[in-house]
Amino acid sequence: MMKTKRKRNLPAKPDWYFVDARVEDFWAAVDFEPPLNLLDIFRAGGCTVKTYQELSQKLDISVDEVAARFGSDDGCLFYDARHDRYRLAYDCSTRPRTRWTLAHELGHIVLRHLEDFPETSITRTQSPVLLDILDKEADKFAGDILAPAPLLIGLAESSHLHTKEFYYALSRDLFGLSIQAAHYRARFIYRYRDKITKHWTDAKPAVYQKHMNKFLALYGGLGPDTLAGRYWMEKYIKEYQRYEEPERCPAASGE
Incomplete structure (x- = not known):
């Protein structure tokens, strides 16, 4: 499925162009309905999936002890070279980081x-x-x-709205990110939009076009200058501002 490769040489720094190419390979192969069911993707690829909670019961140890053995509170990935097979273990407790952890480990694969x-x-x-x-x-x-930049930027452009709050609202509502992940994603895309789009020959890479139209019908007119947009964005604007408040007042967060 994934065609793009790189040389085996140890990298001296992250290869962002390689990552971008692999992401586009991924989207070319996926029939996208947000939010992605990441566990289905792991299992479809033949990866064995176990939760820390299952391993805790099987080994008769605590979840914390399982995490300590793997050296991670969130999740751990293993590759069996002999059988060319991956195994994933992760903490399935209802924490905001769970989907990010799964997406991160999928990235390693x-x-x-x-x-x-x-x-x-x-x-x-x-x-x-x-x-x-x-x-x-x-x-x-x-x-x-989890929240593709070309889709977020394309939807923002259709509403003539390049704001952190709009990227945040889309990340939360359409892509199902946690508050923390959506906040980070919104700020990242707002800050680096020009750099992200600089190499685009069209409005966005062609691989994303097949996903865009269905989202435009739902979110393309939801700028705050419309009644529907104001109603939809109001709770996300307040949520975004509440999350930023500790950053404006470090003492209030105990830092």
């Missing part, structure tokens, strides 16, 4: 991190520098599949 860089296995001595580079690539992949 799609970007072939564990296959191309076996030294990242938890059973081996790991390079913190390499792990940081690969985690940054996986984070970019996660953001680009």
